[in-house]
Amino acid sequence: MNQPRTARPHRQVVSFVRRSTRMNDSQAKAWAERGRWVIPVPREETSTSIAPGTRIAWPEVFGREAPLIVEIGCGGGDSLAPLAAAHPERDHVAFEVFRPMLASTMIKLREVGADNVRLLDANGVEGLRELFAPGSITELWTFFPDPWHKARHHKRRLVSAEFGALVASRLTPDGCWRIATDWADYAEHCRQTLDEHPDLINAYAGAGGWAPRFAERPITKFEARGIAEGRDIVDLTYRRRR
Ligand SMILES: C[S@@+](CC[C@H](N)C(=O)[O-])C[C@H]1O[C@@H](n2cnc3c(N)ncnc32)[C@H](O)[C@@H]1O
Structure with missing residues (x-):
């Protein structure tokens, strides 16, 4: 007997693969807390999605108005935890789709005693679009985004012209987008995509285009591996075109 054909929802291209949710004991404990x-956010089709129209009043969440720093792909919080602890005057929102890494982030946040952080188990692209008003973010951080080397996977790269337009719309007039990568082809991709972007300017255009290393950024596992394997680490900083 023929099965009735059900319409398959069109899956959007995302910059991540969902990995195992298995956690060690300390991660499981952190996740439980x-x-x-x-x-929590309402979902649409997938467990990492955010239902369109979802809004979060950040001043209510944090109990104050403070500069907002957003990170997409915080991994295990190696940058987030020390930087949030070092800047109690700012509020931090980080997105990560890999739950065990979010659990590790929580362990680090507890260790450093940072209360100015909230996390979302969700796609940060959707998060940026749905949860932040235009002109409301002081900094966006995308440190060591997944490189997606193969040409057929380039469409999965987090950095794209479309994403650049979204970032520009969410930054404050003096805000910035900080990127770091250890992959030369990804760095070139960022320059090609963003340097001539109608909504963005390279903050170091007059100095060769590469930003000095963001001095406060700790050396994470990804940066250390890049260095150990002989790759150059590059930073890029973009501002919104006024
Ligand atoms: C290569 S790791 C780098 C982690 C961290 N930034 C660091 O430097 O240690 C990239 C991370 O980004 C996450 N990621 C990729 N795309 C994402 C997205 N659209 N939203 C949230 N997390 C994402 C992945 O799950 C992964 O943990």
Whole structure:
């Protein structure tokens, strides 16, 4: 008997692959206590999606108005935890789709005693679009985004012209987008995509285009591996075109 054909929802291209959700004991404990850190959001089709129209009033969440720093792909929080602890005057929102890494982030946040952070178990591209008003973000961080080397996977790269337009729309007039990568082809891709972008300017255009290393950024596992394997680490900084 023929099965009725059901329409398959069109899957959007995303910059991540969902990996195992298996956690070690300390991650599982941290995840069980996530209520303090992780903001639940209504989903659309997938478990990493955010239902269109979802809004979050950040001043209510943090109990104050403060500069907002957003990170997409915080991994295990190696940058987020020390930087948030070093800047209690700012509020940080980080997106990560890999739950064990979010659990590790929470462990680090507890260790450093940072209360100015909230996490979302969700696609940061959707998060940026849905949860932040235009002109509301002081900094966006994308440190060591997945490189997606193969040509047929380039469409999965987080950095794209479309994403650049979204970032520009969410930055404050004096805000900035910080990128770091250890892959030369990804760095070139960023320059080609963003340097001539109608909504962005390279903050170091007059100095060769590469930003000095963001001095406060700790050396994460990804940066250390890049160095160990002989790759140059590059930073890029973009501002919105006024
Ligand atoms: C190569 S790791 C780098 C992690 C971290 N930034 C660091 O430097 O240690 C990239 C991370 O980004 C996450 N990621 C990729 N695309 C994402 C997205 N659209 N939203 C949220 N997380 C994402 C992946 O799950 C992965 O953990």
